Amino acid sequence: MLVNQDTKISVIVPIYNVEKYVEECIHSILGQTYKNLEIILIDDGSTDSSGILCEQLEKKDARVILIRTTNKGVSAARNIGIKKASGKFILFVDSDDYLLKNSIENMAASSREVDLVVGAIIYRNDYKVFKRNQFFLNNQLKDETTEVMLIEEYLHCMSKNMTDPYFGAPYCKLFKASIIKDNGIYFEEGVAFAEDFCFNLKYLQYAERIGKVDLPVYVYRKNLCGSLSRVKYDYHYMTNRWKHLCHEYGKLYMKHSIEDCYEHVVKRAYRYVLNSLVGRERIERQEKILREFASVNLCLNCKENHKILNKEFSLLRSVKLWLLFYNLKCISENTLRIFYRIIQKSVYTLRKG
Secondary structure, three states: OOOOOOOOEEEEEEEOOOOOOHHHHHHHHHOOOOOOEEEEEEEEOOOOOHHHHHHHHHHHOOOEEEEEEOOOOHHHHHHHHHHHOOOOEEEEOOOOOEEOOOHHHHHHHOOOOOOEEEEEEEEEOOOOOOEEEOHHHOOOOOOOOOOEEEHHHHHHHHHHOOOOHHHHOOOOEEEEHHHHHHOOOOOOOOOOOOHHHHHHHHHHOOOOEEEEEEEEEEEEEOOOOOOHHHOOOOHHHHHHHHHHHHHHHHHHHHHOOOHHHHHHHHHHHHHHHHHHHOOOOOHHHHHHHHHHHHHOOOOOOOOHHHHHHHHHHHHHHHOOOHHHHHOOOOOOHHHHHHHHHHHHHHHHHHHHO
């Protein structure tokens, strides 16, 4: 494929203690068939050899710019990269992931007269188990042959797959730098959940046309260490983050007058919060957290907001058998969660019927 390479693309890579993977990541960018790149590496206070490896790569290729900073987190590192970027488009790459050889060329080929380009993802782990995300190849869009879609169509798909990295993650996407900078769109710093989703939602408020690449452009390496699982789950914090995420979704969907999609989002967010509580909190505590979630004006004065969530509360009332399980010490949390999900599935099946 021959693509005009006059347009500079800035690739932003936040780096923190990834000496095992960082060279593979950066070499995958340097080896792209699309050459007009500005590669911005932000070493976020690494304590391993990541910074030294980046220094060596900077000396070998003039396109590489290395910025060192104290450890402030991935969002702050990405924001530093945004401010430094001079390209027309911006691509985010995580330092333990990598690109396929023609990824940027394929995305650049779809970038004409669109505000965002999205490509497919390949998932892998250190045991080289691959799984391809083929969202656009699985009949989830009305017209699979369409290379460009309007924002409304994209948002309809997004509402049904709100936690899919294809929509929420900043990688696998080519952003217009002018939209980001002219509207002051940056990643939220100091938060531990949904900062990347919120960035995308803010960006989409200014996008009208989305280009899609039905080919893998990004290889995502799943974290096998389970570091997140070792962090104590703060239900109050996570519930507040879900509220904030729904608020951002609400602004976007109300702007385009597609309230039905927003209803999907609110219901799904509610269920994620509810699922996270089952077997981990007392019934009274669950009710309190869920009431707090429902009390927020998620839909920006939408009168249907409480009606939507009150319907969902009927599920909580339908499983009072939970109380029996709480009184039986031999029943594990996993058993309780499985029990709940069986009931949940049955209730929603009956509703659809």
